[in-house]
Amino acid sequence: MKALTDLLGRTPWLANADLKMLAGPVLIILILSMMILPLPPFILDLFFTFNIALAIMVLLVSMLTEKPLDFAAFPSVLLFTTLLRLSLNVASTRVVLMEGHQGTGAAGKVIEAFGEFLIGGNFAVGLAVFMILVIINFMVITKGAGRIAEVGARFTLDSMPGKQMAIDADLNAGLIGEAEARQRRREVAQEADFYGSMDGASKFVRGDAMAGLVIMGVNILGGLLIGMLQHGMSFSDAAHTYVILTIGDGLVAQIPALVISIAAGVTVSRVNTEQDVGQQMIGQLFNRPQVLFIAAGVIGLLGLVPGMPNFVFLLFASLLGGLGWWMTQREQTQLLDKAVKEVPQAALETPEASWDDVQLVDTLGLEVGHRLIPLVDNRQQGELLTRIKSVRKKFAQDVGFLPPVVHIRDNLELGPNTYVITLKGVEIGRGEIYPGKWLAIDPGQVSGKLDGVPTTDPAFGLPAIWVDPKLREHGQIYGYTVVDAGTVTATHLNHLLHRHAADLLGRSEVQRLLDKLGGENKALVEEVVPKVVSLGTLQRILQSLLEEEVSIRDLQTILDALAEHGAGQPADAQDLAAVVRVALGRAITQQWFPGQTELHVIGLDFNLEQVLMQAVNSGGALEPGLADNLMQQTETALARQEASGEPPVLVVPARLRALLARFLRRRLRQLAVMSLMEIPEDRTLRVTSLIGGNNR
Template sequence: MNDALTLQGFLGRLNIRQMLAPLLIILILSMMVLPLPPFVLDVFFTFNIAISVMVLLVAMYTMKPLDFSIFPTVLLVTTLLRLSLNVASTRIVLLQGHTGPDAAGKVIEAFGHFLVGGNYAVGIVVFIILTLINFIVITKGAGRIAEVTARFTLDAMPGKQMAIDADLNAGLIGEDEARKRRATVAQEADFYGSMDGASKFVRGDAVAGILILFINIIGGLIIGVIQHDMSAGDAARTYTLLTIGDGLVAQIPALIISTAAGLVVTRVATGQDIGQQLVAQLFGNPMILAITAAILGILGLVPGMPNFVFLMLGSMLGFLAWKMMRKSAVSEQAAEAAAAEQLPAAVPESVEASWADVAPVDVLGLEVGYRLIPLVDRGQDGELLKRIRGLRKKFAQEIGFLSAPVHIRDNLELRPNAYRLTLKGVAIGDGEAYPGMYLAINPGRVSGQLAGTPTQDPAFGLPAVWIEAGLREQAHVFGYTVVDASTVVATHLNHIILSHAAELLGRQETQALLDHIATELPKLVEDLVPKQLPLSTLQRVLQNLLEEGVNIRDMRTIIETLAEHAPRNQDPLVLTSLVRIALGRAIVQQLYPGSNEMQVMALEPGLERILGQALQGGGEDASGIEPGLADTLMRETATASQRQEDLGLPAVLLVPGNVRWLLSRFLRRVVPQLKVIANAEVPDSKTIKVTTIIGATK
């Protein structure tokens, strides 16, 4: 009873699909050593032909090469199957060939007699031609393409990974999508590398087919004449026909498999299968069909030519061209009629102005030229619309509040490919984008130059080149970061939003943020605003944090700190400094992720005292600093910051808390990337290492 249950459980755990591949390999290998009856050989030969046809059809109907990623393994298995069948059929041919033409089964007999008319000389010629076509033309070409593609795919991997990282950092894609794209890049390299190796199996199979042919013929002659007392002519005719049939029944599936391999490695993924691409690109232009029909018609009128065939094909192509031109004309008329129906009605007489004519200014705006309209057209599912939605979501997750939506409209005053970014009605950024082309950005370490239109990356000002789509892979190989037109605009917009986050946090956004926090911390929010602190002061504190690149995601800490100190002080600058101290761990972690040591710049003690006195005498700005000192301070800070960045370190200046705000505002104009932090903001667990002292005596 227990044994039966154990056996039943074992059988239940067996997966038929998992067992199928090992069983098939074992069966193929066993055919090399075990004798097979003619009927079983017929079954396996038929199965081999069916598999080759299935592989060819799958290769034709796949949308992109990775859809058939198992193909290199299929090439190996089918090659092994053909060689096993050759060994099994050779054994039967040499053992039973003297008994008649059907000694090795009906399939070999049919290929040996029907396809070559029972003439073994013709059979040898046909077999050699098929083998040469397979070996020299198809397999060699497909192998070369696979080799070159594998090399370029491997060379382009770093550039593709950088492009994925750029999209991820810009908020255009999520972490899951980035992980999926990285896996696809790795799979492409593995696939073409495997195809390069698998093509060698097919070439070896073709060589083995020729050698097996001559070995079987020579072996058959020896066995027929010596062992079975056949005449040399009868032995040559009998064994040669059987060998030719055996070779053809294996070589034709090999030719089909090689053709499938060539189709897989030569096609370009466009979202269509080969049949759709063929019809759309080869027979899609009626003018080409008409010209071809005219040429065939002229050749059909030449005396001595096969007039009927040329005139028949020319008439068919001409009729097809006429039908396509007529269909195109009808479509254009329908489009014009539809456009005419959508024309606006006559403009009525002007009426008095009203408050409805006063349009509010958009907080964030994107104006595009007419050639960029498809990128933002909802009807065409514009790619830029999806990216903007992703940008706002990523901004909310990283910064801590939801920015105003981006209002998009076309502007005929702009150049066709130009766009303009506006903040509260004022232009703060512009650029150009070319749909269908790619922007190759030079990160500073490229290995070659590209043909295209030189420009600059509109977001960060890096040198770049607008290139055609065909140069994309070459740009990846050279080390460029390659992005499409929608990514260019989206990255520029993302940079603008992050740079002006403080201006995007208006009174309405602050109230919405409080309402959102109140769902989880109702009592804390209620005690702070408006009982202890006006909404305007809270907004000013949050804007001060955003101006210096500090996110406001930790609203619990911000509100608790303000609730603690607001009864004693209502000054936004003082409250901001206290909040920064409470957020010190997060601020330092953002600057030095995963490191316990902080390599920072610092001020000379005498300079600290002078700046402290200037702050007392000049208020919140730098008007109390002597001009010569201010110029020296800016120059030395810029030099030290550049030195820090050259070493791969963040430009961070550590100062006393009483001068932090003054220096941050003063130096930010000269060194935008500089972060000024106070001593009190550094957690006790961090080790401070001063790399440069600004103001020290030279």
């Protein structure tokens, strides 16, 4: 019932909740009543008119929606309209056979009008028109729409895993929130349900066409027998009367059926855009003056051929040529207006240099080539601007402070599709994207190949291919992670923000964090800063945590640890950072081992551990041979750990943690080095990969 109320609810005067609730039950009662109870001709006229009006409404709604899911109730509407037509056929058949001997007006004015006026009272013409309508509906429109719905349902189901991966990738990158992710997953499921329902619902119309043929045969044969045997009519009179009534009845049912079939074809054959069908057709058929000029030339040449209807052909050639000329003039005017607006006014005089001419270095910058300007232009609703805002918000929620604003500018020295990400004026990342294309990233388990431009994902270095939009769903079916150009840049920026988080945390950011915490716990802030540590020392402690991807969201725990262990101690940032890491041990463990009680980690061989302890006691310097051997064995152990799907975490004694973290993370940034003191007591350690010995 909800499907019908959704359709009727689009009409303002039916927007009342009570009326919408009654629409479904009332329609069912009407359908059953028409099948069982005899109806007078006037009531039949009302229902036939309502059926035609309903078909026109469905067609208009299908044409004015911008995507199929906007009319998700269509399969159910298709079922109800089919049942309504069949019930009208049953009711009209009863009247035709019972009252047909009284003349062609016995079944109502609507049937009489379709039988007499539309076909001129000639039943041979009526039969031909009726059969043509049935063939068009059954063989062309319904069959094509059913095939499109079948293929659409198949491809939608096949592409669902890829679409879900794309949604998860956007969510993990911070481009969308949980609510939007749930909404997009729901739309993916609804799209599959819609095309599957349309595939089955198209069978209703095909069955309706077959039922129309059967009903027509029953009415003609039954009418002839009843007219001649019961009412004493001659064969010619009975044939004229009952055939006209039957054809009128058939046309009244088949024309709305044809309209509904057209609506089904329009709904399933459209491509998702921000425009309805009419806007798509006009905008894409008449957007190129060259096409109109060529068409005008061809029609004009045909109009000059002797024997052709010259006037009509030359008239259309003139109309097409005039329309093409008008569109050309309009484009030139628009380009001229745009050029005038973009020309800067010449300076009347050169002012003296001032401090306003001094340009400070932007903390974060994004430079783009000229083809990427639409992605970052507010006037053109650049999608990358919105995604950068989402990345900054997600970063603040995960890491614990708000990164600086990204200053965007164009750089004509860059390639047209190149962008550069800078940190304090220094390039930290570069990539190349193609607006209008999609990047298919190979996560390592794809089942097919795509045609496109091979490249590398700028964020994680994975092999990828730039493909046309039409290959997007194919890529998702093959197992690629397919994202648009804006998402590629936003993901790259998000990756670099996390990697350089320590460099982004300045004294002003630290002071704002203290001010925010001071609003809730002013005493703690005043006790620690500057009595225990200075603002600069606290900044270095937080930067030390960020360098190893430890969130500083729990600032209260950090200050509590400093207040407890920092008083009276030398203000060495590295030693205090180690104290803070112990206090944050449960959060760090949860970050790498969410919900796990047994922690599978990388460990040190006992002999290697003793050698490293001696190095620490003697000043912390590693011999070159020992350093190379340690790095190679760590790379081997890390590869074993990642191959088994375990987190890349090395657990060492507390005295070795700082030394190994500084040394190993220079090359192996994905490695996390934790001390035994940071592991909560309720967690169990299991060494699954060993550095300096055999794997356990």
